[in-house]
Amino acid sequence: MLREEQIDIRRQRARAGRFRIENLGKKRVFSEYRVTNPESGGQYTVTVHGFDVGDNACTCPDFKSNTLGTCKHIEAVLENLKDDLPAHLQKKKATITRPEVYLHYGDTLQLALHLPQRHSDKLGQLAKRFFDEKWRWSGRGRYEDFIPAVEAVPEDVTVMSDALDFVDSEISRAEMAAREKEWVDQLAAGSLDLNLLPVPLYDYQTRGALFLACRGRTILGDDMGLGKTIQTLAAVELLARERGVSRVLVVAPASVKYQWESEIRKFTRRAVQIIDGSPDDRKDQYAEVTFYRLVNYEQVVRDREAINAWKPDVIVLDEAQRIKNWESKTSKEVKKLKSRYAIVLTGTPLENKLEELYSIVQFVDERRFGPAFQFLHDHRVLDENGNLTGYRNLDKMREKLEPIFLRRTRGEVLTQLPSRTDNTVFVELAEAQRVPYEDQRTTLARLLQKGHLTDLDRKRVLACIVNMRMLCDSTFLFDKQTNTSPKLAEFAELIPELLAGEDHKVVAFSQWETMILKAAEVLDGLGVAYVILHGGLAGKDRKAVLEQFNTDPECRVFLSTDAGGTGLNLQVADTVVNLELPWNPAVLEQRIARVHRMGQSRPVRVVNLVTRGTIEERVLRTLESKQSLFAGVFDGDEDEIAFTGATQPKLFDAVRELVGEPKPESVVPAVEQAVPAPAAAIAPSAVVVASVQMLEAVVGVLTADMVRDLAPDLRARIAAAAAALGRVAAE
Incomplete structure (x- = not known):
């Protein structure tokens, strides 16, 4: 049927x-x-x-x-x-x-x-x-x-x-399968010496390079910091020796292209070229001869035909979660790229939906999971209303994935990693913060107790959440006038201790660029040299900032937003300070993995600043549960994962739980259903987890500048924010 x-x-x-x-x-x-x-x-x-x-x-x-x-x-x-x-x-x-x-x-x-x-x-x-x-x-x-x-x-x-x-592909596959078995046996016996790169590889990295090179088209889903880049470069060297590859395309976020250039020059002797500039400039660049060619995802949309005309032997997709939405234009264009071999890299192959994994696997092998309609029918569990309630037949999915998918967690190779200690430092709300925070909380509580929520009410709920988060950092993020911040005061106390000694360096993260600038003022007052990185920094300026922090012993602190911090290698530091916790545990691990990764030779300290008795402390308790689907799919033995879909009427129940407000006696589902439904999340904290992910996306849109002075022009500002959120979702 x-x-x-x-x-x-x-x-x-x-x-x-x-x-x-x-x-x-x-x-x-x-x-x-x-x-x-x-x-x-x-x-x-x-x-x-x-x-x-x-x-x-x-x-x-x-x-x-x-x-x-x-x-x-x-x-x-x-x-x-x-x-x-x-x-x-x-x-x-x-x-x-x-x-x-x-x-x-x-x-x-x-x-x-x-x-x-x-x-x-x-x-x-x-x-x-x-x-x-x-x-x-x-x-x-x-x-x-x-x-x-x-x-x-x-x-x-x-x-x-x-x-x-x-x-031809089947003959090659059989030959490389035989070679893989031979090499793996030698690796197990301690006699394998391929000498692929000028630096030694850990055994698990060598195994990863063999997997990537010998399987043809693969996904490497190792945890952040385990050396996916160096495994890829080693695999390419092996393919160059064994299969004669000579053209390698690396597709990465724009902010990471220069990092790839640095790694290629450091670990190989291959020619590398970054595609950049105007259409005419890029056209000339595509005509040049090179071994590695580096482009960002946006350029694939514009230059796909020129890229395919180059006929790359290998395509590397870095941070492949960029194509997790199979309906996005970027995803569709990337999947039109052609190559014999493919290496897909992602530390987060799945966050909340199997559909995202399906989209990524499509690039590697469009037939691996079968047609989308069959995949969804085989693995999704729906209730009588068509709502997603869980996933099934995960053993069959893992079986199909096994030949092309390799994932190792930190726990599996922990003996080869430096130690890491995590500390949560709680601070109290100052009175100057508490008054506006309570005002926002009271407004939010009043909205959440309404029998039904209008469209404007729902937008005001999200605006209140953003305001409460910003107030936990500093009143300046909220009013652009005052600057009361126990977190920044604690940061000022921590920095001298964290930098005690000659060779310690700190990386400090915040979601808010304004908070990073305020942290910079603290460092100015302490006489500590630093650099700042954010998403708006041009690629060449970004490279200069990275080089200064990595090579200048006087530059002790690296301040970064999440948008700026993607793809960084900062092993020269040994401490990570989170000025506030991101609401997505994957983002938190990405921050820490900038420092706690292969190449790090010292124990790593992680310090999380959390404002006690606020929404931040409640969110802290939800972070672990967001990983349950990820673990169940890739690390567990269970054949089914059941959860309750976070449908529209449930969304603001989750918000009520986050801020500690009881549910009203009656809610009108028909009105609530107008709220865009977030992705389903996993038990035991299904509703909270899914809502946190949605709110995190909203927070990324509603910046401090957008929410400042909401009262005089509330409807216009929130409408603009909603439109921005829609654009983000569409991408």
């Missing part, structure tokens, strides 16, 4: 598509057709052999991955032919007049053979040797022997290009 529904959907799309169809052959019916979408300009070739599902082929991505045996382009051509064709002719099949080897896109990829009735004895023997009774690959023969056997028959056998690529 599910497959029939999906086929029907494609027929409906065919009728609505208004495709332009051209017959490319000489035959009236059984021919090749060019199908053009006038809206997108996309063109695909459809080959018609009959009118039944499975008879035909198309070059579009959907046909290659949906396992249905049809697509909207095939259905559009068939619909067009049926208009002028008598019913009895629609039952005919194309007569096979020449032998042809093609790739069958069924549940599994298989070589297949079109065998004409009249053929030589040698061709008949080849067909029986390699194919079954349906002329599909039987597995009895070896791919290495197939092409020579084809060349030995008297007929001119056509081998389609995708079939030839498949044979």
Whole structure:
């Protein structure tokens, strides 16, 4: 039933598509057709052999991955032919007049053979040797022997290009699998010495490099700080030796490109080029010869054709969570990049939804999880209203992932990592903070006790949450006039202690750029040299800041926002100070991993500043529960994970729990359902966890400048913030 529904959907799309169809052959019916979408300009070739599902082929991505045996382009051509064709002719099949080897896109990829009735004895023997009774690959023969056997028959056998690529890929896979086993055995025996990079690798890093190089297209999901970059560079060196790769594309966030350049120059002797500048500049750069080419995700959207024209052998996606939304334009364009080998890097392969993992895996192997409709049907649990309540069959998903996915946690390699100690330092609200904080809390409590919430009420709830968070840092973030901040006072007390000695350095994080600037004022008062990094800093300036902190012994503190801190390697420091805790544990670990990572030779101290008795302390208690789905999918043995979907009526119940307010006696669900639904979260704190993630996104949009002076112009400012949030969500 599910497959029939999906086929029907494609027929409906065919009728609505208004495709332009051209017959490319000489035959009236059984021919090749060019199908053009006038809206997108996309063109695909459809080959018609009959009118039944499975008879035909198309070059579009959907046909290659949906396992249905049809697509909207095939259905559009068939619909067009049926208009002028008598019913009895629609039952005919194309007569096979020449032998042809093609790739069958069924549940599994298989070589297949079109065998004409009249053929030589040698061709008949080849067909029986390699194919079954349906002329599909039987597995009895070896791919290495197939092409020579084809060349030995008297007929001119056509081998389609995708079939030839498949044979070549299977031969390569078998060869590298044998090499991997040989190397892993040597590694276990302590006798492996590949000497891939000028620095020694830990055993788990060598194992990672072997996995990435030998499996062809893979995902490395190691915890932050375990050396994903160095494992990737080692894998590329191995591929250069064994498979002759000479063009490697690295796609990374814009803020990380220069970090990749630094690592490549440090650990390899390969030529590296950063793509940057105007369209004309980039066009000239793409014409240059280089081994490594570094681009950011936004450039892929603009330059995909130029990138594919370069024909990279290997594509590396760094921080691949950028493509977790399969509907985003960036995700769609990245998945159109072509290469033989692929290495996908992400420390957070999944946060709250399996759909995000599916999107990332699509880039590596679009058929690994099957079509999206089948994947969702197999792994999601829905209630009678269609709401997501949990995931199932995770053992089958892990089984499918195993050949392409490698993940090691810090715990697994802890003996090879320096020690880390975490401390939470509580501070009290000052009276100057408490008064406006209580005003915001009272306003929030009054809103949450209403029987129903209007659209404006909901926006005011989110604004109150933002104000309360900022007030926990400093009154300056709230009113831009006063600056009462016990946290900054505590920071001033901590810094001399943390920097005691000649070689200690500190990295301090805040979500708010304004808070970072206030921390800088504290350091000025203490006479401590520092640098500041934030998301608005240009790439070259960012590089200069990193170099100063890493090389200047007098520069003792690195101040950074979360937007600026992505992709940093700051092992020269040994202390992380979080001026406030992010509401997403993955972001917290990313901060700490800037310092506590491979290359760190000293124990690392982590200091978290939390304002006692406020929303910050309540959020502190929710951080651990946000990891439950992540652990269940990749680290656990359970076959099912059940949770309650955080539907719209539940969202503000979670807010009430966060701020300690009781639920009103009646809430009108119909009105509440107008709130955009956040991602479902995991038991035991499902509602709280999901809401924290949503509120975190909101906080990232509603900055201090946007919420300042809300009262005089509340509706306009909140509407602007809501629009900004919508843009973030769309991206």
